[in-house]
Amino acid sequence: MADKYKQWSVQRLKCELAQRGAACGGRKINLIERLESYDRNKNFREDPIIIPEPLDVFWPITGFQQLRPEHRKSMPQLTYHQIEQYFLYRMAEDKQMTSDLKALEKGKDLLNGERIFACSMSSDDAHIYLSGIVGAAMKQKLSYNFKIGIDKRTGDPLNSHCECPAGKGPHGTCKHVAAVFLMVESFVEKGNLTVRKGCTDNLQSFHVPKKIYDGKPLAADRIPWKRKHTDEMLEDPRKDKLQVETMITFNNL
Incomplete structure (x- = not known):
């Protein structure tokens, strides 16, 4: 096995280590020794992690509904371990440095900062x-669209895509995608739906009167708070000739 690893490139060694959840830093000899150690110890796990097969890249364009608390019952269980393994494996598949899970850490900051503006489900x-x-994390007026696919039975993340440079799909693993996965995890486990509300989602309290009037209906010119404006409100802005014509027509009816 050692001879086999010696023939591998450094990039391939790093990808293999990343797929096993190992550190990817060091010189080539260190990477080979680390892989040999993982082989001897069966990847230091009692049960091997089964990585889900990638879903065919298909994104529906209709049937989406805004994610609401009642959708919690239809969401599968999604754990942090599943999210972490998806980031490690998918980044390895895309031949990236997978020992760096800073995307998940930065995703937590985006989630806590309420940077998820909208989320719909189909x-x-x-x-x-x-x-x-x-x-975006640093630019207030910049935002990115994301797409995520999850296995309905197991909850395993299958596909993800983001418009940002780091999140190009079909298996993008940027901090924006991480924020959504972590939001879904919290939503399924605790019912916390951390999606920023739009202006139409909040009660417009300024439309609620301070005191409800329960008396008889009044003409506009007899409503107390409008009396001082009655003359202005009932004043006809048209010319005198048009006002006279209107009065004559009304009297002839």
Whole structure:
């Protein structure tokens, strides 16, 4: 096995280590020794992690509904361990440095900062699809669209895509995608739906009167708070000739 690893490139060694959840830093000899150690100890796990097969890249364009508390019952269980393994494996598949899980850490900051602006859900017999908008971390007016696919039975993340440079799909693993996965995890486990509310989602309290009038109906010119404006409100802005013509027509009816 050692001879086999010696023939591998450094990039391939790093990808293999990343797939096993190992550190990817060091010189080539260190990477080979680390892989040999993982082989001897069966990856230091009692049960091997089964990585889900990637879902065919299909994104529905209709049938989405804004994610609401009542959708919690239809969402599969999604754990942090599943999210972490998805980031490690999918980044390895895309030949990236996978020992760096800073995307998950930065995703937590985006989630806590309420940078998930919108999230909608659609589903079929086998999959849950999520789509929406996540705001950029540093630029207030910049946002990115995301798409996520989740296995409806197991909760395993299958596909993800984000408009940002780091999140290009079909298996993008940027901090914006991480924020959504972590939001879904919290939503399924605790019922916390951390999506910023729009202006139409909040009660417009300024439309509620301070005191409800329960008396008889009054003409506009007899309403107390309008008396001082009655003359202005009832004043006809038209020319005198038009006002006279209107009065004559009204009297002839």
